Amino acid sequence: MDCENPIPNSHKTPVAFLLIGLVLIVTGCGGAETSGNGRLDVIKARGSLTCGVDGKLPGFSYQDNAGKYAGVDVDVCRALAAALFNDPNKVEYRELTSSERFTALASGEVDVLSRNTTRTLSRDAKGGNGLEFAPTIFFDGQGVMVPLASGITNLKDLAGKTICVENGTTTELNLADRFRELGAPYTPVKYQTGDQTYGAYLQGRCAAVTSDRSQLAAKKTSFPDPAAHTLLPDVLSKEPLGPVTVNNDSGLSDALRWVIFATIQAEESGIDSNNLKQKLAFAKANPNQADLRRFLGVEGDLGEQLGLSADFVPRVIASVGNYGEIYERNVGKASRLKLERGLNNSYKNGGLIYSPPFR
Amino acid sequence: MPVPWWRDNRKLGWLIQLAAGLFLLLVIALLLGNLERNLARSGLRLTLGWLNQPAGFDIAETLLPYRASDSYGRALLAGFVNTLRVVLSGLVLATALGVAVGAASFSGNPLLRGVTRVYVELVRNIPLLLQLVFWYFAVFLNLPSADQALQLPGLQLAKSGIYLFGADLVNGELVGGLRLSLELAALLTGLVIYSAAFIAEVVRGGIASVPLGQWEAAKSLGLKPLQILRLVVLPQALRVIVPGLNSQYISLAKNSSLAVAIGYPDLYAVAETTLNQTGRGIEVFLLLLLIYLMLDLVISVVMNAIDRLVRLQER
């Protein structure tokens, strides 16, 4: 040890690390402050929306041949992005399995979970999953699919048989409840992803597969022989599907809610992506069209109250169209699924789709 | 001359630990603060009360009687029993196969030696998960249906399961006998074949550590090869084998968690379902970690006790 070097060499390195570490903490602390104004500001600052989706469900969220995401759930994300950034493509999609979707949302990895999630009390409640549900965009029910050749015609015939089901969904809970009511035994075979579930069913591991009816119909179209399978008439449960955000964040959830209502109201008012420009010009030219002007943001401050721009409704309609267009394009007549509107029709036509007033 | 504090290694040591400890506490405080903030934001709080809530889901196969109206705690227990089932039977079967293969690698028959060599080298270099999904999806899921079940001595293989000890065809379905579900059978097959390769290597090392003189002395006494192995070599080889087996057994216990990939409801799979239905990510994972650590501890304690039995008695 020499006098010019009072700190022994052996201790210089750890001391250096400690100093670097302290510096990092101090700088890191600054970045950890959240503004307290909610997720909406974070998203706006970031410049893009992060959406959790399924990614493999035709009609709801899937990648088309060009690799772009499409579907009803995807359109919800695109509508919100259009409202925020005037660009429906400023979305980053994260494919989530049903096991990780809620933790991904709760931990902040995704801003919005648009993954055909069923609205239930325990998911909504603070003492349960603690999620905030946006308006239902798809009223569905749980169904069961069996091969035509099996001769099974209703749920009772499945007593004592195996049923393939996806892990971590309301589907498996409803299945358990229905068989508990019937007092019949059955064997659930659970897989982590939908693909494995349907794959095992097609290979004959189970006598039936269960999921939301719309999902079953969607998957059936991609089976090697769709005509060989049929959906049982039993509806095992109500499945109101919609996007989800976390509790305690009214900024983002309100914005999402009214973006969805905007598409519904547009269909009720007869505005679609084709006549949007005309309607907008008409609204601007005629000061006595109070409802239209307020809805399209020509007068009033409805957009700003939500933290969005004044013209957020035209932005949304221009990018994804109204609810009817979204439905028909992805799961209706113009798609492979060809689902009827049914309960998902506007209240004017006897369905359940209804928007509160824009005022 | 007294050593100044900045050159005194002992004092400096304590100072460094103090500084490092403070740094660590700061980092932990930062992380916990973030955790608390994020939890508060989503409205979740860390509790264990949810364990008493009814689970609401069914489990495909359990040794423990379980119904959907039972609590989450009971569901996790059922999953744990399933894991134990796989681990215990896997340990027994893998040890048997591993010892057989390990001993066979010393046989006089070059074909047998070659086959064991190929088996070990092949299995050790292919990932376990790949082997598991191969066995399940490519082999077991392609078994014929019950009325055309594959018949082996004492075994019947069909898509509804593997039936041991005689099962009869009734109305196109197999009933009776001991039934293993496809998932359990595939999991056991994959785990046993994989672990046995590693156990075979451990056994081989153990037998190789026994001096050649022991073999020759035993042969000169007129013992046959199997008798030599059983009476002379293996007991001495055990003291080298047992520590190696300890780590292989722990490996097997941990590898059983891969059951989630092929649909067998072991502890991890049930925990994943629970996590998804309750949203209690952190509590569930801490429980999981605790249970697996305890399982490892139990295995280690048992193996250490066996080790003490077979250890060389130093005079």
Added chain:
Amino acid sequence: MKRLPLTLRRQLFATPTDGIITVGLLTLLSWAGWGVLNWAINSAQWLVVRANAAALTIGRYPEAQEWRLWLLLGMLTSLAGLSWGRLRGASGWPLNDRIAAGLLVALAVGVPPLLAFGAINQMRLLFLLLLLLLGRLAFSHRFSQASSKRFGDWWALIWGVAYLFGLWLIAGGLGLPGVRPSDWGGLLFTLLITSLTLLLALPLGVILALGRRSSLPLFRYISVGIIELIRGAPLITLLFLGQNLVGFLAPNGLAPDRVWRATGVLTVFAAAYLAEAIRGGLNAIPRAQFEAARSLGLSSVHTMALVVLPQALKVALPAMGGQCISLLQDTTLLSIIGLFDLLGIARSVLANPDWLGRYAEVYLLLAVLYWCSCAALSLGSRALEKRLASPGLQSNPKPQ
């Protein structure tokens, strides 16, 4: 039967039991072999492999950016050829090298048409083969021996820079359009994650091993705690914990990409096991080495870095090699948490209804790929051991 060498025949049929075993094994093996061959040629449908070769190799990497991967591959093959030459060039073209070269030519010429690669890609592969062989040849001439001496010191640096350059090519940013980690997939992803994890886990493992032997109780307990905790938990639990918990621990919305989270968990996991292997190596170094270094006036850092660690790592090399292989196999668990490593991409390919039920073909291909990689790693590790074996110090003698 008479043509079999006498000694072999004698060994195979030494006793009646031996004879039965031999006959039984032969029948079993030929029946199994015939069955597999029959299946592979007649009933297996290999179209699934042909149609998805791109996905299996590079995942969802955008087609427009594929040239970067070709550039990367070209750079790696030329470097590999030059390294091969540097290691073996002095001895001309020994038999093993000629066999290896022949195999490579056969693969490069025969496989692409089987997999229905386009003409351009076949040309590219042949060009890469040319680069590899040229690199090898460059060192077979006597004049290049002199220049290789100078190259020697810079070789590690060249590979390091090439690796970083490769990372930049894959990820983008700083001039190149970025490609998100969620788009990397397949073989590219597996190799990338394995190499990255290994590079990060080695220093961390050394630190943990040293910490475990430290005389300062705080560091010792922390190291022991970390190592034992990680070794006791199944990897899948830790991966899930990493995916979900990190989001909770990070400030709002700043959680790193899922790929980096998984890499972090794998790194810490590998580091804990490596620490145990390195600890075994450190334990094998006699105290005399420490004391001699001390007596020369070297500080503890210098003792470790210059005297003890090189020897310890040499002793621990077999165990560390085993850990590398385990790491490569553990990357398959990334498919369970939804990442697209080779197994994950294979499973998503199999989820496509067009390829329903083609499990055996795809999984067999994967088994071959993994087996070759792991076998190559273990051969390489053994070659490295032999190269580094110093006459004085005994590495753990392997049984037989």
